[in-house]
Amino acid sequence: MKTKNAKKPANLAHTGKNGYERISPADLKHSGEINKLYMDFITSAKTEREAHDEAVLLLEAAGFKDLDRSVKDGVRLAPGDKVYRSCSGKTLMAVTIGKKPLEAGMHIVGGHTDSPRIDLKQNPLYEAGGLALLDTHYYGGIKKYQWVTIPLALHGVFVKPDGKKVKVCIGEDPSDPVFCITDLLPHLAADQYKKTLGEAIPGEGLDAVAGSIPVAEKDRKEKFKYNVLKLLNGRYGITEQDFLSAELELVPAGHPREVGLDRSMVLAYGHDDRVCAYAGLKALLDLKGVPEYTSCVLLCDKEEIGSVGATGMASNFFENTSAELLNLTGDAYSELTLKRALHNSWMLSADVNALFDPMFPAVSEKKNSAFINHGVCVTKYTGSRGKSGSSDASAEFMAHIRRIFDKNNVIWQTGELGKVDQGGGGTIAWLMARYGMQVIDCGVGLFSMHAPMELAGKLDIYMAYKAYLAFLRDGRK
Numbered sequence: 001m002k003t004k005n006a007k008k009p010a011n012l013a014h015t016g017k018n019g020y021e022r023i024s025p026a027d028l029k030h031s032g033e034i035n036k037l038y039m040d041f042i043t044s045a046k047t048e049r050e051a052h053d054e055a056v057l058l059l060e061a062a063g064f065k066d067l068d069r070s071v072k073d074g075v076r077l078a079p080g081d082k083v084y085r086s087c088s089g090k091t092l093m094a095v096t097i098g099k100k101p102l103e104a105g106m107h108i109v110g111g112h113t114d115s116p117r118i119d120l121k122q123n124p125l126y127e128a129g130g131l132a133l134l135d136t137h138y139y140g141g142i143k144k145y146q147w148v149t150i151p152l153a154l155h156g157v158f159v160k161p162d163g164k165k166v167k168v169c170i171g172e173d174p175s176d177p178v179f180c181i182t183d184l185l186p187h188l189a190a191d192q193y194k195k196t197l198g199e200a201i202p203g204e205g206l207d208a209v210a211g212s213i214p215v216a217e218k219d220r221k222e223k224f225k226y227n228v229l230k231l232l233n234g235r236y237g238i239t240e241q242d243f244l245s246a247e248l249e250l251v252p253a254g255h256p257r258e259v260g261l262d263r264s265m266v267l268a269y270g271h272d273d274r275v276c277a278y279a280g281l282k283a284l285l286d287l288k289g290v291p292e293y294t295s296c297v298l299l300c301d302k303e304e305i306g307s308v309g310a311t312g313m314a315s316n317f318f319e320n321t322s323a324e325l326l327n328l329t330g331d332a333y334s335e336l337t338l339k340r341a342l343h344n345s346w347m348l349s350a351d352v353n354a355l356f357d358p359m360f361p362a363v364s365e366k367k368n369s370a371f372i373n374h375g376v377c378v379t380k381y382t383g384s385r386g387k388s389g390s391s392d393a394s395a396e397f398m399a400h401i402r403r404i405f406d407k408n409n410v411i412w413q414t415g416e417l418g419k420v421d422q423g424g425g426g427t428i429a430w431l432m433a434r435y436g437m438q439v440i441d442c443g444v445g446l447f448s449m450h451a452p453m454e455l456a457g458k459l460d461i462y463m464a465y466k467a468y469l470a471f472l473r474d475g476r477k
Contacts, residue, residue: 019375019411019459020264027409031462034282035266038461039256041278042268046172046251047155048090048301048311051113051274055281055299059084059094062285067321070328077328080290085321090114090301090311093321096287096472098294102326103337105344105437108296109284109468110313110428111277111351112303115270116140116450118147118181118206120156120248125210125240127224132211134179136250137203140304144201146451151178152208156248158238166236171253178253179208208250252452264373264458271454273303275461276350276443283468293346294325295472303351303428313428319435342435346397348442348471349429350464352456353377354417355445363422370415370445373457376464377415378405379441384424391433393440400476401440408470411463415445442467 023031045051059082067085070077077083077097084094090113095106117139124135138144153171160166171178183201184192192200214223215230229240256268277299284297302312309315322341327333356369370377378401381392405412417424433439444464447455 016371016374016413018371019373019463023411023459024409027462027466031458034279034462034465035458037282038275038278039266039268042270042274043255045113045274045278046153046270047117047249048112048114049157049247050155051277051299052086052090052092055092055094055113055277056084056086058281058285064094067324071324075328077325083325085324087301087315087317088311091317092299093296093318094281094284094299095294095296095325096284096291097325097329098291100293102294102322102329102341103344104293105341105346106294106296106322107291107472107474108298108345108347108432108437109280109350109472110298110300110347110432111280111443112273112300112307112313112428113277114140114301114304115251115272115274116142116304118142118152118208118250120154120243120246120250122244122246124243124248125225125228127222130212130224131209132224132228134208134210134250136206136208138206139249141450143197143451144203144206145183145197147206148181148183148201150180150452151253152180152250153253154179154248154250156246158236158242158246158248160242161245166238166242168236168248179210179250181206181208259455266456266458266461267453268456269453271444271446271456272352272449273350273443275446275456276352276464279444279461279465280348280350280468282465283472286469287472289473291473292475297472300428307428307431313431318432339435342437345435345437346400346471346476347429347432347437347439348401348468349391349427349432349439350468351427351429351441351443352446352449353379353415353441353443354449355415355447357447363418365416365419368414368416370413372445372447373459374413374445375411376405376442376460376467377413377445379415379417379443382417382424382426382429382441384426385421389424389426389430391430391439393429394438397438397440400438401442401471404470404474405467408466408474410467410470411459412467 045054064082064084067083079099081097118136119139121135158166211228215227252269259265259267280297300313307313356364381390429439444460
């Protein structure tokens, strides 16, 4: 039975569309600009230290000041002031002070800048079979077989006992040599073929080739190893003992590349999670005027191994820095005020998600999967097998995010990380939710996550930037 004068209902169904079918010409142009800047950033930022240093350069160029200098000088902070704070040259927190007192909460975008890789051990250099080799220990969740036979670059730092830092980057310049990890030829791999993918390349089998010429000294022992040491000493002035106080990482050599005849995708090392970290940083840099709530971007270390250590989100760096901000903005600092500030904060845990891959459809539940170039992906819960390890955002907060994104013409989608019993993953969301703040995961979808080269859609990258910018500047009404 029809009701007189009843309003025609809106479209009751919800179907996702490719973002290129609805993106505005202005956004399409801006997307190209943001993606070019991102590709420049990720070319120079292949480690968490490099990402930190590049971020500091961008922040200082935009007028952000070192918070520790303000603390030392007793300088008060006012709405509109821009400051950042570093943690051991790896983790970074940058904020623009808002109109409301910090006790009212912050709007936080938090990503991480560490990525799966291969680290050198503390005593890495040895020789065997006419080769100089580097002993390694992989970092984060990798498929070990993907890292053999590809060109690798060495990035990192030696720290001398006097505190002097010697930065290392070998393999990125076209004139540089690269490193590689060997693999068996198919003719001799009969036994290897019988093993699972996870067993075919053991962790201790990921040692990298560093040289094959012996030093021309008749009585010298370990001539191949010593020749490599001479080359390193000539270039960097280091000795073998300096490896004991070094952090050296092997990462895929080479620059990011556009993918597809339409150039709609970016292939690069370290999208997880420097793609979200950069989008958040760029959003804060582009924030105009004074936001209503203090806007904060976190670039974290150690997420890929559980957010542990002094530079991980499980540390007190964020809490301590928030206390310093309160002390420089409020009338008087107190632990209660700090707890209120953290509890009243909103956060986007800016981390990547998996895309539906037509080559591997069996691991995904299609109607709850993210698709390439359908926009930034909002993930209400992560975790695995029963949401284990997930913060599981509230429906109320999800509604707030819908409102903010829709009002600002952000193209977005929702997605889970695979089928219920297939697996899953975690982010820093649960570590921030422990303060009582509202947190939800929101980031770029990827193909080939944790592989040496990962694939992302340009539209998704741009919409992550646009989503973070809207979230940082938006109010709560």
